Amino acid sequence: MTDLAGPVGGHEKSSFINDPKVRSIGLQLIALIVVIFLGWSFAENARDNLAAQKIATGFGFLDNTAGFGINQTLIPYSETSTYGRAFVVGLLNTILVAVVGIFLATIIGFLVGIGRLSKNFMVRTISTVYVEVLRNLPPLFQILFWYLAVLSAMPGPRNSISLFGEVFISNRGIIIPRPLFGDGAGIVLWSIGFALLGSILFRHWAASRQEETGRRLPVLWVSLALFIGLPLAAMIATGFPISFETPVLKGFNFAGGIQVIPEFVALTVALATYTAAFIAENVRAGIQSVSHGQTEAAHSLGLRNGQTLRLVVIPQAMRVIIPPLTSQYLNLTKNSSLAVGIGYPDLVAVFAGTSLNQTGQAIEIIAITMGVYLLLSIITAIIMNAYNKRVALVER
Amino acid sequence: MSLTFDDGTFIRNEMAPVLPPPKQRIGPIAWMRENLFSGIFNTVLTLLGILLVIWVVPPFVRFMFLDAVWTGENREACLGPQVGACWPFIEAKFGQLIYGFYPIAERWRVDIVFAAGALLLVPLLVPSFPFKRVGSLLFFVVYPVVAFVLLTGGNIDASAFLLERFGLIGPLVGDVQVAGINLAFWVDFALTALLFMAAIGGLIAVLGGNGRSAARTTLFVFLALGVVIFCWDVDVGLDYVETRQWGGLLVTLVIAVTGIVASLPLGILLALGRRSQMPVVRLLSVIFIEFWRGVPLITVLFFATYMLPLFLPQGTNPDALLRALVGVALFSAAYMAEVVRGGLQAISKGQYEGAMAVGLTWSQMMRLIILPQALTLVIPGIVNSFISLFKDTTLVLIVSIFDFLGQLRAAFTDPNWATPVTLYTGFAFAGVVYFFFCFGMSRYSLFVERRLNTSHRH
Numbered sequence: 001m002t003d004l005a006g007p008v009g010g011h012e013k014s015s016f017i018n019d020p021k022v023r024s025i026g027l028q029l030i031a032l033i034v035v036i037f038l039g040w041s042f043a044e045n046a047r048d049n050l051a052a053q054k055i056a057t058g059f060g061f062l063d064n065t066a067g068f069g070i071n072q073t074l075i076p077y078s079e080t081s082t083y084g085r086a087f088v089v090g091l092l093n094t095i096l097v098a099v100v101g102i103f104l105a106t107i108i109g110f111l112v113g114i115g116r117l118s119k120n121f122m123v124r125t126i127s128t129v130y131v132e133v134l135r136n137l138p139p140l141f142q143i144l145f146w147y148l149a150v151l152s153a154m155p156g157p158r159n160s161i162s163l164f165g166e167v168f169i170s171n172r173g174i175i176i177p178r179p180l181f182g183d184g185a186g187i188v189l190w191s192i193g194f195a196l197l198g199s200i201l202f203r204h205w206a207a208s209r210q211e212e213t214g215r216r217l218p219v220l221w222v223s224l225a226l227f228i229g230l231p232l233a234a235m236i237a238t239g240f241p242i243s244f245e246t247p248v249l250k251g252f253n254f255a256g257g258i259q260v261i262p263e264f265v266a267l268t269v270a271l272a273t274y275t276a277a278f279i280a281e282n283v284r285a286g287i288q289s290v291s292h293g294q295t296e297a298a299h300s301l302g303l304r305n306g307q308t309l310r311l312v313v314i315p316q317a318m319r320v321i322i323p324p325l326t327s328q329y330l331n332l333t334k335n336s337s338l339a340v341g342i343g344y345p346d347l348v349a350v351f352a353g354t355s356l357n358q359t360g361q362a363i364e365i366i367a368i369t370m371g372v373y374l375l376l377s378i379i380t381a382i383i384m385n386a387y388n389k390r391v392a393l394v395e396r
Numbered sequence: 397m398s399l400t401f402d403d404g405t406f407i408r409n410e411m412a413p414v415l416p417p418p419k420q421r422i423g424p425i426a427w428m429r430e431n432l433f434s435g436i437f438n439t440v441l442t443l444l445g446i447l448l449v450i451w452v453v454p455p456f457v458r459f460m461f462l463d464a465v466w467t468g469e470n471r472e473a474c475l476g477p478q479v480g481a482c483w484p485f486i487e488a489k490f491g492q493l494i495y496g497f498y499p500i501a502e503r504w505r506v507d508i509v510f511a512a513g514a515l516l517l518v519p520l521l522v523p524s525f526p527f528k529r530v531g532s533l534l535f536f537v538v539y540p541v542v543a544f545v546l547l548t549g550g551n552i553d554a555s556a557f558l559l560e561r562f563g564l565i566g567p568l569v570g571d572v573q574v575a576g577i578n579l580a581f582w583v584d585f586a587l588t589a590l591l592f593m594a595a596i597g598g599l600i601a602v603l604g605g606n607g608r609s610a611a612r613t614t615l616f617v618f619l620a621l622g623v624v625i626f627c628w629d630v631d632v633g634l635d636y637v638e639t640r641q642w643g644g645l646l647v648t649l650v651i652a653v654t655g656i657v658a659s660l661p662l663g664i665l666l667a668l669g670r671r672s673q674m675p676v677v678r679l680l681s682v683i684f685i686e687f688w689r690g691v692p693l694i695t696v697l698f699f700a701t702y703m704l705p706l707f708l709p710q711g712t713n714p715d716a717l718l719r720a721l722v723g724v725a726l727f728s729a730a731y732m733a734e735v736v737r738g739g740l741q742a743i744s745k746g747q748y749e750g751a752m753a754v755g756l757t758w759s760q761m762m763r764l765i766i767l768p769q770a771l772t773l774v775i776p777g778i779v780n781s782f783i784s785l786f787k788d789t790t791l792v793l794i795v796s797i798f799d800f801l802g803q804l805r806a807a808f809t810d811p812n813w814a815t816p817v818t819l820y821t822g823f824a825f826a827g828v829v830y831f832f833f834c835f836g837m838s839r840y841s842l843f844v845e846r847r848l849n850t851s852h853r854h
Contacts, residue, residue: 028676035680042707049706120438121431122445136834137827138787141801145827148808149819334692340794352698362702370691370699377690 046363053360061359062087068354070345072261083355090350091372097268097346098333098376104272105332106325109279114309116284127280134277140338142274147266147342157254166246168254173262175254177244184238191234198230199223263344267336275332282324286317319391326384330377337373347372460824474815481821482813489807493825496643496798502635505546506646512539513653521840523847536657541627547642547650549634554625557584577629585625589618639717643798645829647717651724651789651799656782658725663732664767670733671740681733688730693788696723701795720792728785735777739770772848779841783834801826 050057062084069079074092077085115127134142152171155161160170168175199222206217235242247257290313298308339346340353352369356362399407420426432442463480465473474482486493495503516535519525544550555578573579593614601607642650669681688696700723705713743766751761771778793802804826808819 024674028674031677031680045709046706048710052710118441119431119434120441120445122442122449126445126448132835133831136783136831136838138790138801138830140790140793141823141826141830144801144805145823149823153819337692337694338791340694348692348694348698352695356698356702362706366695366699366703370695373692373695374687374690 050363055360055362057361057364059364061361061364064359066355066358068358070350072264072345083351083359086355087347087351087368090345090347093344093350094333094336094339094346094348097264097271097336097339097344101268101271101275101332101336102329104268105275105279105328108272108276109328110283112276113280113283114287116280117287131277131280134274135281137274139270139274139335140341143267143270143338143342146270147262151262151266157249160249166244168247168249168257171262172254172259174260174265175247175257176260177246178256178258180243180245182241182243185241187238188231188234188242191230192227195223195226195230198226202226261344263339263342266342267339267344271332271335271338275328275335278328278331279325282321282328283317285324286319286321287313289320290316319388322384322388322391326380326388329384330380333376333380334373459820470812471815471818474813474817479815479817481824482815482817483821485807485813485815485818485821486825488813489803489810492644492807493800493803494645496646496803497641498637498643498646499635499641502637505634505637509543509546510649512542513649523844540654540657541624545627545632546634547637547646548639549636550628551631551634551636552625552628554578554581554629557581558588559584577631581629585618585622589615589622592618639715642717644803645800647792647797648786648789648800650717651721651792652782652786654721655724655728655785655789659728659732659781659785660778662725662729664736666729666733667736667740668762670737685730685733688727689734693724693727693791694794696727697791697795699723716795717797720795720797724785724788724792728781728788731781731784732778735774735781736770738777739772739774740766742773743770775845775848776841779837783837786833786837787830800829 063082065080066083066086067079068086070077070086070089072093073089074096075085075089077089112127112130115123116131118124118127151173154169154171157168157170157172160168160175162168166177199219202217202222203219206219210216245256247254249255294312294316295308298312303311336346337348340349343349347369352365356365359365399409401407416422420429433439459480461480463478465479465482465484468474468482468484473484491500491503495506498506513535516531516539520528520531520535525531593611596614597607597611599607600610666681666685669677670685672678672681697720700719701716704719704722708714747765747769748761751765756764789799790801792799793805798806804822807813808822
């Protein structure tokens, strides 16, 4: 459309500001000037404000002593640790919630999504109610509900709900047995790694074998056997070095075991069930996008319902499911910042909350926090896009 | 009736009556066989489902209605072994949940804003109602101005526009106040408008464009701005209510409506920018969109609360609610932009070519041909954005603005109502309110989608 507006007649009065090219350059110049001016005035103001309020600048504060405690740390941390260490603690806590939440949400989401398409009226209705209710309530509301109304209402440690005498659920959170590693435990852990490697290799080999001969090998069973057999053999060979320390009630609280704090449970459960409602809708849309002819063809080849779903429908549906699933994973990760509402020590609560209040260095701290989330988003997007490219339908 | 011949042959000359299908194929029993008990696996699932329903539904109904306490003055009424929802608690806290700490004597103003909003919105939502253009003008332009005056009390401190900042007007007119209006400001405003009109008109004319039209447009923009500022400036005799006193559902709706009204046009602009052929504009749009989409809303609110004041000139201390509003609007605009971009990408090239072929300018093409189709296509996405925006309003709780959920949390701490069921009652009530809004929006979007589905897609 560049040359359409050139002068046509001799008595053309149109000036050069009506030329699309000139207009385009002018507009871009104006946009650039506005942005540069805004950035410049922001920087000027920030400099004046920081000087007036005597706020330090720079990232030196990261080496200062933080002086506050954190009630869940995955790495050693004490009140004498630095702000930099507190940042890492918060980041790890965020990642923990995100990973566990994504795992749970995917499972629930797929189950509910398939349930919404079930022929069974009961399953279908319950799945629909689940999706509609969970989707239409704010996540912070749900987190507060789990935290205040469900977990706080659990009995105290004395009357805690016990599962098999090993796991205890009380208003102090969930207490699970702690694994104790003796001599040779490393070998057992390595054997799990070997089992993973072995099952991946077998899967590859089975796939190429199927290409050649058309025969399907029992990948699932072999992998299961590897995952159970190898560590078991290693355990026997090294004389059972891994034992579990069962939590015991002592006084008013439990001794031993790993305590999962209620804030973590509330946050993870709420985020997982909330996100699962969205994943379920993505799964449903994906399955519905597979044309019915595919199902009919699979049936006419003699595949059973389960096989049709597993081998024909879901692989094709995954192409439609993956991109929105990626954004749901990202949403869950970002929503984990709601932790600050119930005091779970995630990145935002520890760093942009407590650290910011103590140091007052808003610009650096918020920039770091936003940067971390941007980085997480970008990494997830790259991984998922690569996967997406691998499974995408190749068209003419 | 039939014909029978001597040799025994038999010819039917009427249709035989249609028999009903076999009992096994119709009726409730057949439906149950088909939908509930078709196979062992399904039967087990059905039984589990029935167990779940029995486990959840009757206790829920009993809690909400049968065992609920309906009258009472304080916690005494709701103490007891088998007590359900404590509705007197909600009744006692209702004002706080709706208005926050808005002065009780002034709450009629909020009521008028609510009523006017509903009254103006309903005709817009009902498709068969006429005067859509007037209706939208009233709702999107007049209503926000009036609501602002009613909620804050108007009478903003308009003292300097542009020239007065350099101390040019003060000596000229002195410090004259008429009905709470600062004369200096308006003289300043009028002179500034004339100055801009002359400058822009002259510039365009010198460059060879239509200077008269440019001047007229400038004047019109200033006139519109002037009317809005005048409405805010004039003292209508209402008490000033600072936003710190606002709360409850009022704040929830203010944030949601402002976010919705601001994010849609902003999002459309960003989407157009992202699809623009101008590299600088495109790059700026992409950076803006991806930045806001990549960070959680909480960090945006922290940004607006702690970082934004540092970026603004000293002495300007924007209102906490206003800062949160800016954050929410920018955040949701980025999401809206992606939704609209999806719609724009779905419009076939022929539509653009057709529009250009009939000689439309770029803005006419967008306004008349492309955007109406694109926006219609993405109505579900737009409403989804609205719903998540509405849900996200709860996050302002974290920067100490007490919206509906924040007020609910505050109400829990009242020792006068400390009972074992208070918490559940509060969550049940708030859940119903949030569900009402979000579910209502999603149903309405389905309705619009079906209505506008004029295409011949399968």
